[in-house]
Amino acid sequence: MKLVIFACLVALAAVAHAGPQRGYTDVYDSIDINEVLGNRRLLLPYLHCVLGEGKCTPPGKELKSHIKEALETQCAKCTPAQRTGTRKVIAHLINHEAEYWNKLTAKYDPTGQFTKKYENELRVIA
Template identity: 65%
Template sequence: MRVLVLLCVIAVAGVALARPEDKYTDRFDSINIQEILKNRRLLVPYVHCALDKGKCTPEGKELKSHIKEALETRCAKCTEAQVRGTRLVIGHLINHEQEFWHQLTAKYDPAGQYTKRYEQELKTAR
């Protein structure tokens, strides 16, 4: 048990001490995520990019290249803006775009090992 606690402390300390070069690029952190989520004409191409069903913008390529790792590590390499944006997008997909959410989870987390916790945290009561 002590070993498990020690490993958890080391993992948390490692995330807290991450150097800026250990983070994902912040080049796209200023994108207006709310605008994309409110407009299906903007949202659908990003989802299709992530699902390998359509062309990708530079932002979409960057996003797609990190989805699996970010899910597995709870966004350990994300900037603060990326953490907020990720939670916003995932919450929107879970609550308003369930078909897209199911397709994305089937592709990036088929066992539901990482996405279940997001569903528990971000699903709103209806």
């Protein structure tokens, strides 16, 4: 019994020491962004999820729950992989999926305050 109480105290101390989560979960960082962007069958469900137009997978739910904050803070809580992936996805949407990019900006940044920067940096001029 003393061992169980000791174990609980150690666990509580570890949680208290760790403090609140400072960034987004990295559990989905291994998703192959290039594969998703290269296959509309994989991409469209994510887009429909974050737009509220379809069902969400667990990674889609996670993305949807943080997308507005990530745009507003320039991905301040993102892991390095998430920052790289975010820029890659935004560039793809701006340059190849303008209709969805416009829907996303209308939903998450209607004034363009946060997304114009990305458009200026990531738009490919043909």
